[in-house]
Amino acid sequence: MSEREPGYPEALADNRRSAGFPSPADDYLELKLDLNNLLIKHREATFFLRVEGDSMVGAGIHSGDLIIVDRALQAQHKKVVVAVLDGELLVRRLSLQGSEISLVAENSDFTDIKIAEASSFEIWGTVTNVIHEL
Amino acid sequence: MAEAERFALIDCNNFYVSCERLFNPKLEGRPVVVLSNNDGCVVSRSSEAKEAGVKMGVPLFKITDLIKQHGIVTLSSNYALYGDISERIMSILRNFSPSQEIYSIDECFLDFSGIADGLAHGRLIRQTIKQQAGVPVCVGIASTKTLAKLANGTAKKSTECGGVFDISALTDRQRLELFAAAPVGDVWGIGRKLVERLEAIGVHTVKEFHDSDLDKMKELFSVVVERTIRELRGQSCLAMTEIAPVRKQILSSRSFGTYVYELGDLEQAVATYMATAALKLRADESLAGALQVFIKTNRYAAPEDLYSQTATVTLKNPTDDSIQLVKAAISALRQIYKKGYAYQKAGVCLLDLSSINERQLSLFQSEASVSRSEKIMKLMDATNSTMGRGTLYLAAEGQNHRWQIKSNFKSPEYTTSWKELPIAHAK
Numbered sequence: 001m002s003e004r005e006p007g008y009p010e011a012l013a014d015n016r017r018s019a020g021f022p023s024p025a026d027d028y029l030e031l032k033l034d035l036n037n038l039l040i041k042h043r044e045a046t047f048f049l050r051v052e053g054d055s056m057v058g059a060g061i062h063s064g065d066l067i068i069v070d071r072a073l074q075a076q077h078k079k080v081v082v083a084v085l086d087g088e089l090l091v092r093r094l095s096l097q098g099s100e101i102s103l104v105a106e107n108s109d110f111t112d113i114k115i116a117e118a119s120s121f122e123i124w125g126t127v128t129n130v131i132h133e134l
Numbered sequence: 135m136a137e138a139e140r141f142a143l144i145d146c147n148n149f150y151v152s153c154e155r156l157f158n159p160k161l162e163g164r165p166v167v168v169l170s171n172n173d174g175c176v177v178s179r180s181s182e183a184k185e186a187g188v189k190m191g192v193p194l195f196k197i198t199d200l201i202k203q204h205g206i207v208t209l210s211s212n213y214a215l216y217g218d219i220s221e222r223i224m225s226i227l228r229n230f231s232p233s234q235e236i237y238s239i240d241e242c243f244l245d246f247s248g249i250a251d252g253l254a255h256g257r258l259i260r261q262t263i264k265q266q267a268g269v270p271v272c273v274g275i276a277s278t279k280t281l282a283k284l285a286n287g288t289a290k291k292s293t294e295c296g297g298v299f300d301i302s303a304l305t306d307r308q309r310l311e312l313f314a315a316a317p318v319g320d321v322w323g324i325g326r327k328l329v330e331r332l333e334a335i336g337v338h339t340v341k342e343f344h345d346s347d348l349d350k351m352k353e354l355f356s357v358v359v360e361r362t363i364r365e366l367r368g369q370s371c372l373a374m375t376e377i378a379p380v381r382k383q384i385l386s387s388r389s390f391g392t393y394v395y396e397l398g399d400l401e402q403a404v405a406t407y408m409a410t411a412a413l414k415l416r417a418d419e420s421l422a423g424a425l426q427v428f429i430k431t432n433r434y435a436a437p438e439d440l441y442s443q444t445a446t447v448t449l450k451n452p453t454d455d456s457i458q459l460v461k462a463a464i465s466a467l468r469q470i471y472k473k474g475y476a477y478q479k480a481g482v483c484l485l486d487l488s489s490i491n492e493r494q495l496s497l498f499q500s501e502a503s504v505s506r507s508e509k510i511m512k513l514m515d516a517t518n519s520t521m522g523r524g525t526l527y528l529a530a531e532g533q534n535h536r537w538q539i540k541s542n543f544k545s546p547e548y549t550t551s552w553k554e555l556p557i558a559h560a561k
Contacts, residue, residue: 044222045266047549053560067558072266082558087160091558110561120162124268 039129045072047125049082049089056080056091058106065132067091069125080127085113089124139370140246140275140302142256143282144227144263147270147290149240150178153219154209156268157548157556165206169194170423170486173210173542177486210544213424213485217446218549221428222267225442230259233374238382239485243282245374246275256298275300279372280365283322284340288312313341313366323362331355340366384418386411387428387481394477400429401464408463408482412456415484416511421452423486425459427466432478441477443470446550452488455507459484 040046051065059080061067067082075081077096082089083103092103092113101115115121146152150168155161165182169175175193176183186204188197194208201208220239228234231244249255256273263271274286281301289299301309318340319329335354337343344366352360361371386407394400404427415422428444445466453459463482546554 042266044226048552048555049558050555051560052557055560061560063560066555069558071268084159087158087162089157089159089556089558091560122159 039068040070041128042070042072045125046070046128049091051091051130055105055107055110056093059093060132061091061106061127061130062132065130067127068129068131070128071125073126073128075123075126082124082127084122084124085119091127094123138247139277140249140252141277141279141282141370141374142231142244142246142252142259143237143274143279143286144242144244144259144271145274145286145290146223146240146263147272148178148180149220149269150209150211150216151180151183152269153216154212154545155180156219157215158545161207165204166209167206168209168211169543170211170488173208174488177211208543210542211423211448211486212545212547213446213448214547214550215545217424217426217444217485219267219269221444223263223269223271226263226266227259230255230262235374243279243374252300253298253303256300257296260297270297273298275302277302277368278365278370280322280362281368284316284320284366287316287320310341310344313344314339316340318343321362321366323358328355328359382485383487384411384414384422384484385481386414386483387479389479390477393432394480395473395475397468397471397473400467400471400477400480403480404463404467404482405460407480408460409456411482411484412454412459415487416454418487419490420487421454421490422449422459422484423452423488424448425462425466425485426483427463427470428479428481428483429467429470429477430479431475435476439476441472441475443472445470446485448486452486453507454490455511457507457510 036043047069049067049069051061051063051067054063056062061080069082073079075094077094079094080091081094081103082091083094084090085103090103093106095102095104095112101121103113103115105112151161151166154166154168161180163182164180165186165188166180167176167183167188168178170177173194175191176188176197177191179188179190183204183206186200186206188200188206197206200206216239223240224234224236224242227242227244231246231249233245235243237243244259246252246255252275256275259273260271263269272286272289274282274284274289275298276282276285285299285301288301289295289297292299301312304312316339317329318324318332318337319326321340321343324332324343332338332343337346343363346363348360348363351363364371388403388407390403394403408425424446426444426446428442430442431440433440433442447462447466449458449462467480546556548554548556
């Protein structure tokens with residue numbers, strides 16, 4: 001890049017016979033399927049969280065599952081989100097009906113949560129995938 | 135007319151505390167401090183902790199009363215977390231400018247030359263980082279790096295500017311008023327010792343410093359001080375890639391002359407860079423509490439050939455011992471290395487630096503082992519120029535240590551350990 005970076009030590013560089021043209025086989029290796037490419041659209045904004053509880057089983061999210069959360073996505077009506085409520089991260093389905101916001105459970109044992117205007121509520125991120133071990 | 139140079143300094147607010155809050159929202163609105171290695175001193179404070187009177191760098195034992203009185207939450211440092219979040223932020227920021235200079239774990243300069251509406255661009259940066267990485271940042275914009283740093287300070291303090299401040303939007307008079315109100319110690323690179331010497335000759339404010347005679351200041355102090363005054367006057371003297379003098383960290387990195395593919399070669403390179411960094415560390419009479427290793431492919435490579443990864447290791451005890459540092463760096467490298475990529479650059483960074491005079495021996499560390507390490511390091515420094523094969527041998531000795539820090543209040547490694555992921559409650 002600049003004079004300040006004189007480059008790789010010569011003694012080491014000399015040992016690199018294959019430098020210059022990578023073999024075609026290397027290109028082939030690159031084509032292996034990578035789950036990261038499939039599951040992660042915004043690398044810097046994507047986090048993995050562990051689910052604890054059963055309120056989302058109807059959405060296929062079970063206790064102990066790993067969820068992939070993308071913070072770059074704008075939270076939308078009917079999407080499963082992670083919300084910050086009462087100092088906790090909570091996974092629920094987001095419902096936006098006019099000015100009414102609620103966090104809907106996917107299990108009849110749980111009640112939906114209506115968000116009062118004054119409460120300290122925030123969308124943390126949108127859940128894009130769930131990884132469930134069989 | 136030639137395009138005017140413009141710089142932005144992006145600085146994360148209370149970075150370590152902000153990282154903790156991202157995964158532990160209970161900490162929001164509460165006074166929080168993060169402690170240095172071995173829970174020694176305060177290295178990051180939430181605004182509430184600042185208001186409670188906690189000073190930067192104060193030892194934990196001196197604030198026990200304050201902690202009780204204000205219910206301050208104390209946390210051990212979690213460099214794996216901070217390193218990961220930092221890497222995400224720096225990566226996002228790369229999209230906002232053709233040129234980026236990472237200055238520390240939580241600060242970077244961006245080249246803003248040619249950006250028509252700097253304020254709008256700054257606001258977009260702030261909003262994007264907050265949304266995607268969950269960390270609040272402030273943006274200072276100006277025609278020189280020194281002014282951009284000063285502007286960032288204003289962006290942090292002033293409530294009106296919404297975290298983004300462009301110093302060149304001020305009239306000359308407004309600018310001088312701002313300078314008159316700020317102590318000279320606010321200027322980038324003017325440390326405590328220099329402040330004392332400047333005050334002795336009657337220079338107390340940034341304005342007095344700005345107005346002082348260039349030749350006289352060069353004679354009394356140094357070319358660096360003269361250059362800083364020129365920068366305050368709007369004359370850009372520091373280009374984007376120049377490394378600043380203040381050391382919060384020691385970076386040693388190189389672009390390779392040819393592409394490097396094999397782990398063995400990267401290990402040699404990383405070991406060599408770490409030896410260089412450790413040499414600087416010992417020259418500074420400092421100890422490192424944590425380190426980072428990064429590897430990168432050519433950033434202009436095709437998307438499928440792009441790979442860039444950083445790993446952060448927290449050391450059990452702060453050290454300046456090359457053997458320990460190299461071992462830790464190699465084990466970090468092995469975690470991030472992926473076969474099949476053409477690596478163009480690698481580097482190491484020593485973090486959480488403390489003075490060797492403040493070394494506290496831990497339970498499992500004896501005087502004898504420390505003095506033995508010192509002897510070896512003296513020998514090593516003498517032969518350092520021939521490091522290479524020897525380092526590789528040394529690295530090979532490294533087992534998969536679990537580098538644990540003695541820390542009583544450490545949060546989980548939320549983003550770097552499968553076992554410690556944050557919990558999303560489904561209730």
